[in-house]
Amino acid sequence: MGNRVFRNSILSTLDREAVARLCLRPVAFEIEHELEFPGHSIEHLFFVEEGMASMTTTFQDGSQVEVGMFGYEGVVGVSALMGTKRSLNRVYTQIPGHGYSCAIEVARREFRRGGEFQSLTLRYVQTQLLQAVQSAGCNAKHDIDRRLARWLLLCADRAHSNDFALSQEFIADMLGCTRPTVSTAAGLLKESSLIRYSRGVIHILDTAGLEARACECYRVIKDHLDNYTEFDSGTGEQPLSPANL
Helix, strand or coil, rough: CCCCCCCHHHHCCCCCCHHHCCCCEEEEEECCEEECCCCCEEEEEEEEEEEEEEEEECCEEEEEEEEEEEEECCCCCCCHHHCCCCCCEEEEEEEEEEEEEHHHHHHHHHHCCCCHHHHHHHHHHHHHHHHHHHHHHHHHHHHHHHHHHHHHHHHHHHHCCCCCEHHCCCHHHHHHCCCHHHHHHEEEHCCCCCCEEEECCCECCCCHHHHHHHCCCCHHHHHHHHHHHCCCCCCCCCCCCHHCC
């Protein structure tokens, strides 16, 4: 049986002995709390209980675009268990919350035991690959209002709330577009009474309607994140998509 004390998918699945060996320490994730930075060594794993963090790729001109998203379902810093010494990406909190940290050497010892922790973290790596592949295809194929709807729903899932603060500038960075483009897309969602957006705070008014507006990528990513701890590969009962082939 898993450990139901935790909301984090990995921690809640591990038995109490495995959790104890990780020597977890509670941590608060404030807005723009830096978890990883390009070129810096990865010294801790972070298990998010509540809140949302974005992984971004930063370009020479200083611009950035989101390539991954972390919430209660996973762990930040998992690449260090695969041998990565220094982070290639920036990871920072966008929706505040809380969770736990674990020293990387402690995590590596538990990973080398070859038990459930190793299995779960490897499965979570697969979810990150799926998110990256699906998002790349989504950005190339789908209209911005559908992409925005998908992204807002994923944020709401991570935040466990339909209300959260996000600026249009930040959303534009995450979606790899301009602020006017986001403003237009948000306007379309507002006109359809799907969201309310004022003073940097987004209120999702109609979750079912927003999901109907979102592209198929939302359901593909959500289903995988919700179920990855229960199967050994990405071939469980999920909707077929290029990312699952």
